[in-house]
Amino acid sequence: MLGGFLLDLLLGDPVWVPWPHPVVVMGRCVNGLEVMLRKIFPATHSGELAAGCVLAGILPLGTVLLCWGVLYLAELVSPWVSLGLEILLCWQALAMKDLRMESERVYHALETGTLEEARTAVGRIVGRDTAKLSRDGVTRAAVETVAENFSDGVSAPLCFMMLGGAPLALCYKAINTMDSMVGYKNEAYRYFGRAAAKLDDAANYLPSRLSALLLIIAAALRKQDGRNAWRIWRRDRRCHASPNSAQCEAAMAGALHVQLAGPAYYFGKLYNKPTIGDSVRPIEPKDITRANRMMYTAGFLCVTLLAGVRVLFLGI
Numbered sequence: 001m002l003g004g005f006l007l008d009l010l011l012g013d014p015v016w017v018p019w020p021h022p023v024v025v026m027g028r029c030v031n032g033l034e035v036m037l038r039k040i041f042p043a044t045h046s047g048e049l050a051a052g053c054v055l056a057g058i059l060p061l062g063t064v065l066l067c068w069g070v071l072y073l074a075e076l077v078s079p080w081v082s083l084g085l086e087i088l089l090c091w092q093a094l095a096m097k098d099l100r101m102e103s104e105r106v107y108h109a110l111e112t113g114t115l116e117e118a119r120t121a122v123g124r125i126v127g128r129d130t131a132k133l134s135r136d137g138v139t140r141a142a143v144e145t146v147a148e149n150f151s152d153g154v155s156a157p158l159c160f161m162m163l164g165g166a167p168l169a170l171c172y173k174a175i176n177t178m179d180s181m182v183g184y185k186n187e188a189y190r191y192f193g194r195a196a197a198k199l200d201d202a203a204n205y206l207p208s209r210l211s212a213l214l215l216i217i218a219a220a221l222r223k224q225d226g227r228n229a230w231r232i233w234r235r236d237r238r239c240h241a242s243p244n245s246a247q248c249e250a251a252m253a254g255a256l257h258v259q260l261a262g263p264a265y266y267f268g269k270l271y272n273k274p275t276i277g278d279s280v281r282p283i284e285p286k287d288i289t290r291a292n293r294m295m296y297t298a299g300f301l302c303v304t305l306l307a308g309v310r311v312l313f314l315g316i
Helices: 002-011 022-040 045-077 079-092 096-112 115-123 135-182 194-221 226-236 245-256 286-314
Strands: 264-266 269-271
Touching: 002 079, 002 096, 002 135, 002 286, 022 045, 022 079, 022 135, 045 079, 045 135, 045 194, 079 135, 096 115, 096 135, 096 286, 115 135, 135 194, 135 245, 135 286, 194 226, 194 245, 194 286, 226 245, 245 286
Parallel strands: none
Antiparallel strands: 264 269
């Protein structure tokens, strides 16, 4: 866990790595399995539910078995080979530096580029439609992504690493990848993606709340408003259809004294989501940098806490 965290901190997700990122492989598997399962199961509501359940079982379980098998074979060669390989896999399960770099591209585009460049940059890291976003909308989307993906890309993988090393961390990434691809409540995935969405809700339930608390502490350490982060988190942490998505966003909104979320377009359709936080002041591009600083501080707090828990209660 510590080795993977350090590699992510130093290298992020470099383009020169000769192998495809595990999340890319998982995404291809989701696409392939979806095509196959939709052919096997009838195109009815119950058939799509059943197909989605099979997908939600195959990908996480297959990821665990494949990862464990590879590490087992490496252990037969040498424990050091197995350790080195597991550190590399843990590195690939984390995304803290990459999240900071991608969001900082949005910041620089807002500060020195055009609005269209900023929309393109933020479109790389959000799922919503970005073509019509205003300057404030682009900034808000970037800050929300840093907050929410601190849980998805940093603290949750670390939690699963602490419990079960790389196999469990990559199992979580498989669940999270499925949800990001099929966990939508639209016509195509309302039934097929339901099992993946529910599984992701369960996997993120505790990590998202831990993430919010760590961001609140980080806000105080970074001289943001930790007290208001706590207040807004308590008030707005359920202002989302997902039980987890508003947790970190609420803490971030309170720390920065800005309002996040609200109506957004997805696949051309407007979704009237509730707002999170109070609009004490207008959001500004520098809030992206402030959000990243809090994310990094919370990331160090998280890995320190989990390493301590592992040593004290589970042994090394």
